[in-house]
Amino acid sequence: MFCSCLGEQADHQHEQLVYTSKLGVRTTVDEPLSASQAIEVLQAGNRRFVQCDVKAGGLGPDMRRALASHGQRPVATVIGCADSRCPVEQLFDARPGDIFVLRNAGNTCTHAEGSMVGSVEYSVLNLETKMILVLGHTGCGAIMGATKQFMERSAQESTDQSTEASESEQPPQPGSCKSRSTLLGLLDALVPVAEQACVELGGGSTEEIAAHAVKVNVWRTINFLLSYSLIIREKVASGEVGLQGAIYDMSSGAVEFLGKSPKQAQLLNYDGHVVPSMGGPVRQVS
Ligand SMILES: [Zn+2]
Structure with missing residues (x-):
């Protein structure tokens, strides 16, 4: 939860930034958050998770109706692993409507690539998420x-x-x-x-x-997105959207934010529009 009402601000004075949602949950009546704001919100949520100070809680009838009636305006898009020990919303202390989550085994785009890349494009174009976070984790099977x-x-x-x-x-x-x-x-x-x-x-x-490969795989997924999506590439190149990596430590609960791919500047010059399984050219993206 990213502070659902003004009345709760006093409970979060330790947070640097407080973002409110007009209906108690994030919907299209709220403004999109910038990439930097989104990262700050995710970091603050993870701090609460680590400190066992989570605030998300459940949704009352009014919040459920608000989500059903007013559409999505999530803070960020996260590609995570399907590992049952890595529930994305919980480790960022988030509520339904807060994060657009895509998960599979290995937080990868190399299989089901069309659904992963296309879903990220949907979230960026239609839901106006400004931050795409690829989240690996320690001990990934x-x-x-x-x-x-x-x-x-x-x-x-x-x-x-x-x-x-x-x-x-x-x-x-x-x-x-x-x-x-x-x-x-x-x-x-x-x-x-x-x-x-x-x-x-x-x-x-x-x-x-394997431990080092977790980070290599995060960069590989990011590089895949940059290589094969014109939409993502243009949004990142313009500075409107941020694309960053992170690793969740299952033992501590902390998420280490890695920043942007070392190859981002190079990959922004690519010209791929479509993933290989849908007819696009195959490239070395690692
Ligand atoms: Zn995993």
């Missing part, structure tokens, strides 16, 4: 699974240098229809994240590489 695949393949490749493997024994390649299940296909697409993390670390244990 999807990233660990991909890292284990990467390590197994690396070990297999070392073995193959002395023993030629038959075609039927080759592991499925990223994006290949040879994946033995949709889950393996999803992990295949995250293997390059683990590979890049390994390169950046100069090697390491599976756990060390």
Whole structure:
């Protein structure tokens, strides 16, 4: 909850900024928040979550009717992991109507890319969200699974240098229809994240590489959005919309805000309009 009524301001004097919503919940009667305001609201909500001082609570009948009658005006769009331990609204102490949330295993755009990118475009164009936050988390099972695949393949490749493997024994390649299940296909697409993390670390244990891969994957998802969405790219280039990364620490409850992608300036020069699964060109986005 981002301070639903003026009367509650006294309860939040420790917060630097207080944003009110005219109907007790955020709706289209409220003005959009800027990217910087949105980040401050998310940070304040996470502080309350960490301090066990959450204010969101439940919705009364008037608030539910307001949401149903007056449409959406969320503070931000968040792409998070589907992990049940990472409920986006709760860790930002938010209410229905506060955050436009997209989640899948691994907070990735590489699968269901059209629905993820298209949904972000919808939130930016139609709901006027000015902040897009890609939120990874510590201990991500999807990233660990991909890292284990990467390590197994690396070990297999070392073995193959002395023993030629038959075609039927080759592991499925990223994006290949040879994946033995949709889950393996999803992990295949995250293997390059683990590979890049390994390169950046100069090697390491599976756990060390997986931990670093969480951040690599956040940048990869952001870079994917910038590479394949003209709408997002133009909004970010104009300064109207911010696109930042963050990592949720499951143990402490704190969200570390990472800022914008190191490749943002470079990727703003891309010309992609459509994701590959819908006919757009394939690019290296990591
Ligand atoms: Zn996860």
